Amino acid sequence: MGFIQRIAEGAKSVGSRARDFGEIAGDRARDLTRKSSDLIEVTKMKHELRKMEKEMENNLAGIGALYYQKQQGREDTGDELNRLIESTRQLEIELKDLEDQIESMQPKPAVCPECNSELEEDVKFCSNCGRKVVD
Numbered sequence: 407m408g409f410i411q412r413i414a415e416g417a418k419s420v421g422s423r424a425r426d427f428g429e430i431a432g433d434r435a436r437d438l439t440r441k442s443s444d445l446i447e448v449t450k451m452k453h454e455l456r457k458m459e460k461e462m463e464n465n466l467a468g469i470g471a472l473y474y475q476k477q478q479g480r481e482d483t484g485d486e487l488n489r490l491i492e493s494t495r496q497l498e499i500e501l502k503d504l505e506d507q508i509e510s511m512q513p514k515p516a517v518c519p520e521c522n523s524e525l526e527e528d529v530k531f532c533s534n535c536g537r538k539v540v541d
């Protein structure tokens with residue numbers, strides 16, 4: 407089997423797995439939202455995110471290979487291509503959701519109520535505007 411074909415064949419199976427995986431990750435992410443902002447959960451979610459990004463790379467490589475085959479006149483690639491594109495679209499949505507959830511669970515640095523600049527830990531006054539920031 408040629409190089410392009412191998413990528414395309416790989417993409418076909420990646421496409422179907424990616425869709426299942428996306429749904430699982432989405433369910434997981436929704437479960438996690440209900441929990442408190444636990445650093446361990448954020449770490450797990452980041453791990454999921456990296457796996458999904460890898461899937462995304464594979465999908466995009468596969469789409470490229472399938473598209474190339476289609477242009478070469480392989481008629482049986484059209485359906486696979488559409489399926490993979492749809493699957494990748496869903497994966498992209500799941501990825502964005504997960505990114506947003508991770509972002510919302512990250513501890514935010516304290517900011518000055520006056521000028522909104524980030525505060526160093528354990529300071530009594532804002533280093534930018536001098537406002538007192540301890541209670």
Ligand SMILES: [Zn+2]
Nearest residue numbers: 518521532535
């Ligand atoms: Zn300030």
